[in-house]
Amino acid sequence: MKQFYSFVIKETRHILRDKRTMLILFGMPVVLMLLFGFAITNDVKNVRTIIVAPYLSPQAQLAVERLSASEYFTITATVPATRDAEQLIRRQQADIAIVFTHQHQNIQIVTDGTDPNMAQQWTNYAQQVIMNPSTTLINTKMLYNPQMKSAYNFVPAIMGMLLMLICAMMTSISVVREKEKGTMEVLLASPVRPLTVILAKAVPYLVMAICILVTILLMARHVLGVPLAGSLFWIIIVSIIYITLALSLGLLISNIAQTQMTALLLSAMVLIMPVVMLSGMLFPLESMPQVLQCVATIIPPRYYIEAMRKLMIMGVGIHEVSREVSVLTIMTALLLTVALAKFKKRLE
Amino acid sequence: MQAIEVNHISKSYGRVQALQDVSFSVGKGEVFGLIGPDGAGKSTLFRMLCTLLLPDEGTLSVDGFDTVRQMKEIRQRIGYMPGRFSLYEDLTVEENLIFFATLYGTTVEAGYDSVRTIYSQIERFKDRKAGALSGGMKQKLALCCALIHSPSILFLDEPTTGVDPVSRMELWETLLSLKERNITIVASTPYLDEVRRCERVAFLDYGKIRGIGTSEVILEKFKDVFNPPGIDKETSDSSRQAEQNVIEVEHLVKAFGTFRAVDDISFSVKRGEIFGFLGANGAGKTTAMHMLTGLNQPTSGTGRVAGYDIRTEYEQIKRHIGYMSQRFSLYEDLTVSENIELFAGIYGMDDRKIRTKREELLRRLKFEEHKDDLVSSLPLGWKQKLAFSVSIFHEPDVVFLDEPTGGVDPSTRRQFWELIYDAAARGITIFVTTHYMDEAEYCDRVSIMVDGKIAAIGTPNELKQRFQLPDMNHVFTYLARQAKRSEQ
Numbered sequence: 001m002k003q004f005y006s007f008v009i010k011e012t013r014h015i016l017r018d019k020r021t022m023l024i025l026f027g028m029p030v031v032l033m034l035l036f037g038f039a040i041t042n043d044v045k046n047v048r049t050i051i052v053a054p055y056l057s058p059q060a061q062l063a064v065e066r067l068s069a070s071e072y073f074t075i076t077a078t079v080p081a082t083r084d085a086e087q088l089i090r091r092q093q094a095d096i097a098i099v100f101t102h103q104h105q106n107i108q109i110v111t112d113g114t115d116p117n118m119a120q121q122w123t124n125y126a127q128q129v130i131m132n133p134s135t136t137l138i139n140t141k142m143l144y145n146p147q148m149k150s151a152y153n154f155v156p157a158i159m160g161m162l163l164m165l166i167c168a169m170m171t172s173i174s175v176v177r178e179k180e181k182g183t184m185e186v187l188l189a190s191p192v193r194p195l196t197v198i199l200a201k202a203v204p205y206l207v208m209a210i211c212i213l214v215t216i217l218l219m220a221r222h223v224l225g226v227p228l229a230g231s232l233f234w235i236i237i238v239s240i241i242y243i244t245l246a247l248s249l250g251l252l253i254s255n256i257a258q259t260q261m262t263a264l265l266l267s268a269m270v271l272i273m274p275v276v277m278l279s280g281m282l283f284p285l286e287s288m289p290q291v292l293q294c295v296a297t298i299i300p301p302r303y304y305i306e307a308m309r310k311l312m313i314m315g316v317g318i319h320e321v322s323r324e325v326s327v328l329t330i331m332t333a334l335l336l337t338v339a340l341a342k343f344k345k346r347l348e
Numbered sequence: 349m350q351a352i353e354v355n356h357i358s359k360s361y362g363r364v365q366a367l368q369d370v371s372f373s374v375g376k377g378e379v380f381g382l383i384g385p386d387g388a389g390k391s392t393l394f395r396m397l398c399t400l401l402l403p404d405e406g407t408l409s410v411d412g413f414d415t416v417r418q419m420k421e422i423r424q425r426i427g428y429m430p431g432r433f434s435l436y437e438d439l440t441v442e443e444n445l446i447f448f449a450t451l452y453g454t455t456v457e458a459g460y461d462s463v464r465t466i467y468s469q470i471e472r473f474k475d476r477k478a479g480a481l482s483g484g485m486k487q488k489l490a491l492c493c494a495l496i497h498s499p500s501i502l503f504l505d506e507p508t509t510g511v512d513p514v515s516r517m518e519l520w521e522t523l524l525s526l527k528e529r530n531i532t533i534v535a536s537t538p539y540l541d542e543v544r545r546c547e548r549v550a551f552l553d554y555g556k557i558r559g560i561g562t563s564e565v566i567l568e569k570f571k572d573v574f575n576p577p578g579i580d581k582e583t584s585d586s587s588r589q590a591e592q593n594v595i596e597v598e599h600l601v602k603a604f605g606t607f608r609a610v611d612d613i614s615f616s617v618k619r620g621e622i623f624g625f626l627g628a629n630g631a632g633k634t635t636a637m638h639m640l641t642g643l644n645q646p647t648s649g650t651g652r653v654a655g656y657d658i659r660t661e662y663e664q665i666k667r668h669i670g671y672m673s674q675r676f677s678l679y680e681d682l683t684v685s686e687n688i689e690l691f692a693g694i695y696g697m698d699d700r701k702i703r704t705k706r707e708e709l710l711r712r713l714k715f716e717e718h719k720d721d722l723v724s725s726l727p728l729g730w731k732q733k734l735a736f737s738v739s740i741f742h743e744p745d746v747v748f749l750d751e752p753t754g755g756v757d758p759s760t761r762r763q764f765w766e767l768i769y770d771a772a773a774r775g776i777t778i779f780v781t782t783h784y785m786d787e788a789e790y791c792d793r794v795s796i797m798v799d800g801k802i803a804a805i806g807t808p809n810e811l812k813q814r815f816q817l818p819d820m821n822h823v824f825t826y827l828a829r830q831a832k833r834s835e836q
Contacts, residue, residue, distance in 0.1 A: 006450035010439065017438045182432040186494075189398040189428040190451045191420065345419070347400045 003192055007200030014174065015204055025170070029162050029212050030219065036154040037224040044118075044125050049073040050085045052099040060100040063107075063130045067098070072125050085110060096122050098130070151224040156308035157279070159216055160301035163209055163239070164246045164275055169267040171205050171250030176263040179254075185347070194343050202247045209243045210236075220312075229315025238311065238321070241328050242304040248335035249300075255342045275301045303327045349412055351376045351501055351532040352397065357406030359392055366392045368555045369406075374532060374548075379524065381546030381563065382536040383574075385757040386728040389555040390536045391431065394505045397534070398428045411500055424452075427494035427502045431509065433486045434493075437479030441470060441489055444478050445496065452497035459496040462529070466522050467492045482629040484515025491519065495526075502526070504535040508542065509755045510674070512628040512783050513821060514828045520545050538757055539784070540574060541821065543567065573759045592619045593652075594746050594777040595640065600649035602635050609635040611800035612649070617793075619745075622768060622778040624788050627797030628828040633781050634750070636797070640779070641748055642666050654745040667695070670739035670747035670776075674754045677735030680724035684715055687723060688738055695742035709737055729760035733767060740771050747771065749780040753787065765790050785821040794820070796827050803827045 015022065051064055067073045076094055079085055085097035089112050099108035109126055111119040175198075178184040187197055213236070220226040228235070249271065257263035276282060278296040285296050296302055307324035310316050318325070352374040359367040367389045374380045382390050395401040396408055399419040408415040413422045428434075435444050442456075445467070449456045460467070466488050473481065478489060487507055494502060504523075508516040520542055523533055535546070543549055543563050550560045551570055559566050567574050595617040602610040610632045617623045627633040638644035640653055642662030651658040654668040678687045685706060692702045710716045713733060723731060732752055740747050749768075753761045765787065772778050780791070788794050788808060795805040804811055804827060808820055817823050 003450050003453065006447055010436065010443070010447050013439055013443065014436070181437075182430050182434050183436060185395075185398075185400060185430045186428060186434040186448075187451070188400055189423060189426065190448075191423045191453065192451050346402060347395060 004196050004200055007192075007196060008203050011174070011201055011204045015208070021170075025166055025208065026212065026215070029158070029216050032158050032162065033155070033216060033219045033224065036158060037151045037219075044072045044121050046074050047072060047096055047122050047125075048076045048094045049126075050088055050094045050097040051075055051078045052080070052082050052085045052097055053078060054080050056100065063098075063100075066129050067126070070125075070129050072129070082108070082110065096126065098126060151220070151226050152313050153309075155216070155220045155224065155226050156305045156312060157282075159213065159239070159308055160242075160279060160305040161272070161275055162212065162216070163243055163304075164249075164301055165267075165272055166212060167205055167209050167243055167246035168250040168253065168271050169264065170208075171201055171247050172253035172257060172263040172267055173260050174201055174205075175251065175254035176257050176260050179258060180260055188345065188347070194345050195340065198251055198340065198343055202251070205247060205250075206240075206243060209246075210240070213239050213243075226312070227315070228312055230311035231318070234318045235308070235311050238304070238307050238325055238328070241325070241332055242300070245300055245328060245332040245335060248332060248339045251339035252335060252342065255339070255344065274299055278302065279305055300328065300331050303331075349376070350374060351378065351411060352380075352534065353407075353409045354393075354397075355407045357396065357403040357408060359389075359396065359401065359404050365555050367396075367403075370552075370555070370557050371406075372550050372557060372560055374534060376532055377527060377530040379527060379533045379535070379545070379547045381543050381549035382534065382552060383538075383543055383549050383566075383757075384536075384552035384558075385573075385760060386755060388552040390552055391505055393552070394428075394430075394503050394534075394536070398426060398503055399423060425500050427497070427499035429490050429494045429502075429504045429507055431505045433478075433490055435478040435486060435490055438477060440475050440477055441481070442474040444489060445492055448493035449496045454497045456496065459498060462498045463492040463495050465525060466495070469518075482515075483511045484518070484629050487511055487515065487519055488522075491522065498529075499531065501532045501534070504533065506536050506538065506755060508537060508539065510751065510783070512828065513785060513824055514628055516542065516783075517825065538755055540567070540758065540786075543574075573757065575758065593617065594619050594621075595623075595651070595653050595779065597640070597651040598649055600636070600639060600651055601647045602632075602639060602644065603647045608800050610639070610646075613797070613800075613802050614649075615795055615802060615805055617746075617777055617779060619777055620772050620775050622772050622780065622790070622792045624791030624794035625779060625781045625797070626788055626794055626824060627781075628831060631797040631828075631831070632800040633797055637748060637750060637779075637781065641669060641671055668745045670742070670744040671750075672735050672739040672747065672752055673750040674752065678723045678731060678738065681722060683720050683722055684726075684734060685710070685719045687734070688741060691738045692741050697742060705741065709741065713737060729756050729764070732756065732760075732764055736764065736767055736771075740776055744776065746777040746779055749778065751781055751783065753782065753784065758786070761787065785819065785824055788820040788824070796824060798827055798831050803830070 049067060053060055056064070064075070068075045077088065079088070082097070082099050085094070085099065088094045089097060089110065095112050097110040099110065101108070107130060109123055111122055113119045178187065188194075217228065217235070221228055250267065253263055253266050257266055274295075278285070278292060278299045279302040280296070285293060285302070288296070303324040307321040307328070310321050350373040354370060354372050357367060357370050358365070370393065382393065384390055392401065396403055396415060397410055399415045399422050402416060410422045411425050415422060436447070439447065446456055449459055470485055470488050470492070473485065478486065481489065491507070508519060511519070516539065523535070524545065526533065535542075537543060544567070546563050548561060549563050549566050551558045551566050559569055593616045597616065598614045600610060600613050601608060613636060625633055625637070635644065639646045639658060640651065642658060642665045645659065653665050656664040656668070658665065679690070682690065688706050688709065689702055692705070710719050715734070718726065723734070726734070736749070736752060753764055756764070761784065768778055768780070782788065791808065793805065793807050794811065795802050797803065804814070804823070806814070811823050812819065815823050815826055817826060
């Protein structure tokens with residue numbers, strides 16, 4: 001026990017004395033949360049709109065009024081011809097143009113399609129605003145996220161990505177650094193049990209990951225205004241299972257990698273990339289080809305992000321996420337066993 | 349019972365046979381040396397004895413326990429210092445010691461007696477980070493960490509590489525004092541004076557034991573390897589064409605805050621001269637060398653290298669010098685000829701010239717067959733020869749060599765020095781630092797730095813006469829022991 005304790009102290013010192021890494025580890029969640037929360041957003045707001053109307057019929061007049069009244073669109077100019085509107089879009093001075101023809105029988109919408117997702121959204125919004133007179137035909141209601149804030153979607157995803165990044169990358173690097181420096185040789189030649197070495201390496205990172213988790217949750221609640229609808233207790237328990245999983249992955253990587261560079265690349269390329277792409281964080285899994293969907297079933301953050309969305313945003317009970325949680329638990333147990341069994345007691 | 353028994357062990361990594369049918373035994377309390385060139389299999393043998401590697405064939409027993417089956421018992425009883433400093437550089441001296449004590453299930457208090465003599469020398473620095481210690485101090489700390497649990501056998505894999513002669517001597521005095529406590533010591537070393545301190549030595553070459561016996565017998569039997577004949581110096585002073593100074597330094601000072609790393613040094617080096625720049629770890633050699641090569645600006649004083657001012661014309665200086673350091677010399681993941689082309693290209697040589705010179709160089713080094721081999725696959729001695737040849741490939745006026753032959757056996761070092769003489773004969777000035785005092789004897793002139801100042805300068809013979817001492821090792825030790833500042 002004494003050995004274990006002194007190992008943990010040593011690891012903590014390594015972490016605390018590397019100020020720059022500490023700054024990155026704690027700065028990154030804050031910066032990412034602010035970026036995703038405020039700057040990078042899928043919300044439709046203040047879209048620069050041009051009205052093309054050689055002649056405005058009363059109906060068209062009404063539509064324009066509705067457009068300018070909505071907070072989604074800002075009308076920047078009114079031009080006589082479609083060609084002028086296109087020119088403005090090309091010069092990056094407008095995002096969308098709404099063309100009213102003479103008879104107001106058909107309305108043409110011209111958008112900047114460089115970002116197809118956003119263009120699609122603008123078009124939908126514009127259609128709704130124009131078509132939607134006082135008498136509503138279709139009434140949509142967004143459950144859990146009535147204002148359609150993208151932060152609701154991003155916060156669980158950021159948690160899934162960051163915890164994986166920090167735990168897997170940092171533990172693997174810290175084990176491999178000892179290999180590179182030659183200290184691992186001395187540790188192995190001493191009577192200390194390899195299990196102690198591994199667990200002691202994981203403990204400080206576990207604590208750090210929990211600190212980061214708390215930071216993210218606090219920021220989500222108080223800065224971004226994302227509700228923590230579900231039970232905080234279960235949010236933290238599920239997160240700890242996920243952190244353990246990430247730590248095990250890190251240990252597994254450190255078994256393969258011989259240099260810090262390899263460890264870094266392995267965790268970044270092999271872990272982070274698929275996590276970002278295939279966890280449903282940026283792109284919806286349902287619209288992916290069948291093959292990728294199959295691959296995605298073995299990506300752990302996918303289940304975590306799913307569970308967090310349900311627990312945090314929907315506020316469901318733990319029973320509703322039992323499938324995700326049990327998959328995570330099984331994966332953790334499996335990875336941890338392999339990582340511990342694979343840890344080498346001798347050199348090669 | 350013998351402390352160590354090795355019976356017919358063999359080990360290979362892939363196709364490389366690291367050890368082949370090695371057998372020997374070491375008695376309790378014996379000081380046993382493992383010697384042999386780089387790549388002979390010494391480190392592999394150490395790792396096997398420490399239960400870190402398994403033999404392909406044969407058995408090893410340490411303190412009566414089998415290394416394969418009784419790993420745990422052995423790991424309780426041994427102390428191991430691998431070749432590189434096995435310390436945590438971001439922990440302080442004391443934190444390192446405490447950590448290693450608990451690692452072996454003991455405390456610093458309980459084990460203090462066993463390390464007192466060594467630890468008392470570094471205890472003043474107990475709050476300093478291990479990474480900020482000099483090479484000699486690091487070794488002492490590493491030794492403390494390996495001894496804190498009073499092991500019965502100590503394994504030291506080249507413990508003194510890169511350590512100055514005075515610190516090496518102190519380290520061996522401490523090691524020999526451990527004999528009183530009946531600790532068995534197995535050490536490897538490239539230094540002959542250390543080999544002579546061992547009671548028995550085994551000479552390992554290409555994974556096979558060539559001979560075991562007392563150090564005198566082995567050194568005599570293999571004297572062509574360990575004690576190669578001296579090199580005839582043809583460059584007499586009269587033959588030097590022009591008495592032209594290539595390096596001129598006057599009152600050079602480099603201060604870091606209040607600390608004067610280089611404290612008012614003045615000297616000059618002539619064209620084609622081999623100038624040995626000696627000094628203990630921390631005496632200011634590296635700082636002085638950085639100023640001469642334009643990597644660092646002097647605080648005060650003037651200097652000219654190859655005719656250019658070191659303060660203002662350092663870009664020109666870099667063009668006219670070559671530099672080879674122990675740490676970085678070649679790209680390991682490039683082939684021999686790719687390395688040559690790269691460095692030649694950096695100095696702006698044109699393609700045709702590179703091609704003809706490259707062929708000539710490969711022929712001279714007898715590397716033709718290996719020109720497409722990766723540098724990482726070459727033995728250390730070859731790498732050093734290649735690194736030196738690359739550093740003078742663009743025919744610089746001066747070449748700076750920073751401990752070029754660290755960790756290599758005497759015969760390889762001698763071959764290296766033949767290359768140096770060759771270059772000097774072609775008019776390239778050689779400015780070299782070394783911890784090997786036999787190499788100091790090879791130099792035309794040497795200077796010895798102590799505490800940032802030049803304590804003595806002259807030909808090796810002049811210095812020996814002036815201090816009435818038999819060889820350069822004694823001269824160096826005599827001067828370096830007068831150092832007042834032990835640590836920066």
